[in-house]
Amino acid sequence: MIKQMIKMSTNSNDIILDFFAGSGTTAHAVIALNAEDGGNRKCISVQLAEPCDEKSEAHKAGYKTIADIGKERIRRAGKKIKKEKEGQLNFEGKKLDTGFKAFKLDESNFKIWRTDLKDKKELIKQMDLFVDNVKKESTQQNILYELILKSGLDLNVPTEKKKYNGKQHFSLDGGKLIVCLEDKITQKLSDVILSAKPEKVICLDKAFGKNDQLKTNTILQMESAKIDFKVI
Incomplete structure (x- = not known):
């Protein structure tokens, strides 16, 4: 029925x-x-x-x-x-898609900054915790889908995993968006992402570590290539 x-x-x-x-x-x-x-x-x-x-x-x-x-x-x-x-002729050449994705409502993969803290020691402690703002139990897949939602994209957006020299990034929506969730970004990896000519790139702030020079160079290179670059 x-x-x-x-x-x-x-x-x-x-x-x-x-x-x-x-x-x-x-x-x-x-x-x-x-x-x-x-x-x-x-x-x-x-x-x-x-x-x-x-x-x-x-x-x-x-x-x-x-x-x-x-x-x-x-x-x-x-x-x-x-x-x-199986065995039935399909003159239109269509492939039957019976797959599905299952999602569960959960908390953010990112730590939430507490605005209620007033004590100086507590604020310093919180700043230390936010050196890495990603929760320990978070997986790359969970972070990726959270960023997909926050970017206003469909959860079924075409996603391709790209690997380079032991590291990886995700190419979405036909290469328009690249998400890199590696714990450490190198200049070579940054160059590979730039060469893909996406419209937008998102990566983790912790990936630059204390290498401010690499971070500054990456920001300038993205701006020069007219790529919307977001660090979270």
Whole structure:
């Protein structure tokens, strides 16, 4: 029934929002409908991490929350539909995409400056903590997606990992934005990023360490190349 409702009320490139995703019925229906008519509908499923009853079969099977059940259903639905489509001719050359990304609402990966501190010793201590303003438990992937959101980009923006001499950076939106989350930036890495000619570059302030000369040179080079350069 849900699949039929989506078919009647949406176009092939629409976005469907399910704010009470439950076990993922709507997402399942969207995947199935795309497989049927070659559509490119996207589905955003939102579900609180409501715990499953410890006595339930779902909990015994390893699903701690309703969100866990939903994610597993979407995985299985995608595999099943892909298998059903195997061997069928596709004259339009379209590839069925059943993948999905799962995000969890969480605190920022960056330390928050406390404005309530008045004591001189506490302020000095806080300044020492902010030599590295990234929380220890943060991963590059989590930081990247936070910066994607703060840059006003779609979470599905094309992202490519680029590696150079043991270091890496992320190229987004067809190379328009480059994000470098390395703990240490070298002149060679900076040159590689500059040569890509992005519109904007974001990197961590701690990556320059105490090398003020490299930081100043990088800022001047970015300005000369008319690249919007942000250090966080």
